[in-house]
Each structure stands twice: as C-alpha cells, then as structure tokens.
Amino acid sequence: MRKLLLGLSALTLATASAAAAQDPGPAAPVQYEVAFPNATHREARITATFRKVPKGVLQLRMSRSSPGRYAIHEFAKNVYQVTAVDGAGKPLKVERTEPYGWSVSGHDGTVKVTYTLYADRGDGTYSQIDTTHAHLNMPATFLWAVGYDDKSIRVRFERADPSWKIATQLPPVAGQPDSFWAPNLQYFMDSPTELSAMTMREWKVTDKGRDYTFRLALHHPGTEADADTFAEKLKAIVPEHIKVFGELPKFDYGEYTFIADYMPQITGDGMEHRNSTFISQPRSLFRGNFSQLGTASHELFHAWNVERIRPAELEPFDFTKANPTPSLWLAEGFTQYYGPLLIRRAGQSTTDEYLAGLSSTLNGVVNGPGRLYGSPQEMSLRAPFVDAAAALDPVNPNIFTSYYPYGAVIGLALDLQLRGRDKPLSLDDFMKQMWRAHGVTEKPYTPADVRAALAKTTGDQAFADAFFKASIEGSALPDFAPLLERAGLKLRPKAPKKAWLGAARVKVSGTELLLDAPPAPNSPLYGAGVEVGDRIISIGRFVFANESDWIDALDRLKPGEATTVTFFQRGQLRQAPLTIAADPTLEVVRFEKADLKPTEAQLAFRKAWLGAEIEAAK
Secondary structure (H helix, E strand, C coil): CCCCCCCCCHHHHHHHHHHCCCCCCCCCEEEEEEEEHHHHHHHEEEEEEEECCCCCCCEEEECCCCCCCCCCCCHHHHEEEEECCCCCCCCCEEEEECCCCEEEEEECCCCEEEEECCEEEECCCCCCCCEEEECCCCCHHEECCCCCCCCCCEEEEECCCCCCCCEECCEEEECCCEEEEEEEEEHHHHHCCCEECCCCEEEEECCCCCEEEEEEEEECCHHHHHHHHHHHHHHHEEEHHHHCCCCCCCCCCCCCEEEEEEECCCEEEEEEECEEEECCCCCCCCCCCCHHHHHHHHHHHCCCEEECEEEHHHHCCCCCCCCCCCCCHHHHHHHHHHHHHHHHCCCCCCHHHHHHHHHHHHHHHHHHHHHHHHHHHHHHHHCCCCCCCCCCCCCCHHHCCCCHHHHHHHHHHHHHHHHEEEEEEECCHHHHHHHHHHCCCCCCHHHHHHHHHHHHHHCCHHHHHHHHHHHHCCHHHHHHHHHHHHHCCCEECCCCEEEECCCCCCCEEEEEEEEECCCCCHHHHHHHHCCCCCCCEEEEEEECCCCCCHHHHHHHCCCCCEEEECCCCCEEEEEEEECCEECCCEEEEHHHCCCCCCCCCHHHHHHHCCCCCCCCCC
C-alpha cells in the first residue's frame, strides 16, 4: 500500500517516486549495507550510514507500523548490539532513550550505525532470515533517522549463498551488483526484498503504447513446470484486471514484480506495494493446486485500488503509530470481491468454483452476527485491533465482521444493482470513475468523494445517498435472492434439515466436551446461556464424552425440536431449555443445478458479469 511519511506532502512524494529517474550516486545521504554472517541463527548484520547530519543529537527509530497493515507492530524488539562511529571511525555514544529508538551524539556530520537484526517470521509485515532465504520487509528490518524522510537511499545486499538472486521493486544501481536505490524513505519502506535461489519468469504487457515488464520471482520447492504453470495463470488474469480500470498504472520504473514465497517455514499472507506484491503460503504450488492465484489476483488489484486510489486518512503515513481509515470496506473489501471474480473472467476457475467461494463469503456476512454491532465504516476503523494485532485479553468475536468479506458483499450488492438498472452499468464503471478521479491523479479520497463518484457514475445522487446511508453508514444489505436470480442463480439454504445450535467448535479434554467458541447471538446455545469454555454434559438424551458424540447428536437432532441442555459453567451445574434451529448456511448455485431452466436473458446477464462458461478449470 502506497503511504506517505511524516512531514511530507502527497504531491511531494508522488512526484519524487514517479519522476526520480536518476540514481543519486555514491553520495546518497543514506546508505545501508546488509549481510547475513549468522543466517543459520536467523540474524542479519546491518550498517546504516547517515551523511550531512546536522549538529546535535541524531534520533534513530524503528517503525511501529508497516505499509499495508493497520495495527501496531513492535519491530524494535528484534534489534540489538547497536553501535556507532563517526566519519573518522571514532566510536560514538549510543543511548537507548525509549523502547523504539536510539540517540547518537558527538558526531562529525557522519553517523555510521551497525546493529544485529533477528528475523524469523516470513510474511507481508515481518522479515525472515535462514540459510534458504532472506525475506526483508523494510520497516521490520531497517532503522531510520528522524529528518531524513525525503533523502535518497542506497542499499547493498551481501548474498549469504552464491545461488541467491534478489527480487525487489527498488531500481538497481548501474554498474554495482546487488545494490539498489530509492528516491526517499517512503518508497524504500514500501519495497520488500527477497534474496534466495528463486526461479524467475518475465513477460511483457503493452498498454497505451508503453511496454511494461511483469516478473514472477518464485521461491519454492517445486518444479520448473510448476513455475511455468503459475506464470501462465498470472499472465491470464492481468488483462482482466486492466479491463476493469481501462489501463495499467504507470509503474514508476516500468516493472511490476510478484515476489512469491511458498516454503514450509513461511506464513501465509499477501501484501500490496506500489510496483510489486509479496505473496506467501507454506504449501507448494502443487500441494495448493495453484490456489495461490487467489492471493496474487487480490494483490494485483491493489496496484490500482489502494496503491493509487487511496484513502486520505492514510496520508501522511505515520510509521510511529496505527493508521486507521473508515474506507477499508472499499480499499480491501472491493479488492476482495474482484480477486476471485477476475480469476473467473480469465477462465482460470469454473462458474461453480467461483460460486462456492461466493457462497462462503455471502453466508459469513449475511448470517454472521457482526453486522448487529456496526457498519462497514465502523468495522474498517477496528482494523488496528484485528489486522495482525495481538492482545492478551479475550475478545468477543461476535462483534466484528471483517471489512474484507463485508466489503466484498457490498461490492456484490452494488454490482448486481447497477447491472439491473434500466440503463445497465456495473461496478467496473464505478471503479473506472474512481480511477479517473483519484487513481490517475493520485488525489486521496474521503468517504464523501466515494459517494460523489457513485453519484457521477449513475447520474443519480438519490441512489448514491440511499446506498451510503443504508449499507455504508448503516449495516443494511439488500435481498440477494432476486438480485442473483437475474443471473440465473439460486440463493438457498444449504442444509435446511440439519440441526444448528449456534457454535460448531468443540474440544475434548479427557472425557469432557468443552465449547471452543462463543455461540452466535440469537442462537439456541446463546439463548440457553452456554458460553465458550463451558463443559456440555448433555442435550436431551444425548450425553457427550467425545467429539463423535457431538457430531452424532447434530446428525440426529431435528430443527424445531424442544429439549434441554445440561452444562457446567465455571463450577456451577446448569440446565436450560433449548430449541433446535435449522442450519442457516446459505449457498448460491446455478439454476441448472437447482432443476431450474435459466432464460436467455439470465444467461446473458451471467456472462456479462462472470464471463463465458468453461468446461473445467484450467
């Protein structure tokens, strides 16, 4: 996610990152040297040199937040053995004055700081170092100096293994192998870098008379054929992404890189960046059946939506705190909607496969309890509490619906409503309007700007106002059944004869069956007063000693059946009446699978929305 740093204007940094065509040369004010002499023990040794330092104390910091994430992350905890010298090699006093930074005094205008970094979480936020690779997320890796935000940067990497290659969106330094540069700290911090014995694939995409290089940098245990297959799938989805907005972003250095890490020690994730993305999964491409394409599609869509069409609240980006915005339902949620949709349009999944995923997303939001507690804007503002955030005290999971599926369902609702208008439009038309107004110009948007864009797209201010009031500021959703019927799709209960109690997760401790998740509000267990951690002894004549007993009871209990539940709750034996409910899980299927015949108009609507049918997934 492209975000700006403290004290710099959006215009300054947008101009700097896009227009800086010249390597700053050896005299770059900030220079980093990165080596891995102790990679087997997850350590890097990093030297940072700051030149033309003003008189007085130089303040050094490690970030507490990272581009694309919204919670606090304490990167400074993994930095130690910090020392410094001046330009003549004289040792300087380094004082740790706070948990997140250091002060250096007595310098001669140059400060050279050396430190050890421990890194062992490979995902889109943290760094991981071992003998197979070094995945470096910049805020988790590099300390920075206060006052140097707009200074150019050079970085040189020392490979721990001769077979390692380097993948990054940073432009290379001419004539200096393994060296790269950034026009400012903002671009540098947004540029994750992978060093490993990776497999590379490249292809060209021409858009509006300009050639762009797309690159797959793949670190994986698979075969060359696996890499070829995945590259072909990526090639197939790129044109569908372009169609939504009408053009590619003008990537600053003419390149876009998929940095993909599919190793067993990695953590599953995806993170967008201005001219690249980092995507990871501990399963190989073969074991994952190339399902990694889903994350790649999501992150590629971010090259437009968030990297250039971006919420105003994220600018300037402050690396010292959490950065919330009420617009993640659009920034992340609409991206979540389009990721699998564009895979379907590209013919890389079948309609039934797409609908299976859509069913899960739609069911989770419609039947989930979170909407009782807040709108999409409210859920967006809770991101600092949930986006890879950590807390010791338990959190009620029923009060939150993630802005990812929430926004995806809003995108579905808006798309189907626009397509059903007298003069049909689509969500693609809305995204093109957002691109023209806020992407091409890189003018950050506010919620009011989004409402205005919807009004301009439709030519109907009343529609835009009503939609925002009901489904963005409020938590209402439309009746999806008639909307989906326009595409010859049936929304129906998946298992209406199956018993449902409000919580499916249980765990066994000896011969005790414990509820392992809070029950949903308005569910049978919730109404009976059962809570997470309670030991359930029996429901009616079904007595529980193991998980098989629980599964058997759910199979044999009938919706509408009145009975009792007996349970221990924090040392007290309790019994309460319980009425079995029907499983509310929803699914979306084609009319053809529901013994219904779609009309030609319905099939045409479906094709315009989902793309042409295919026999099987490629």
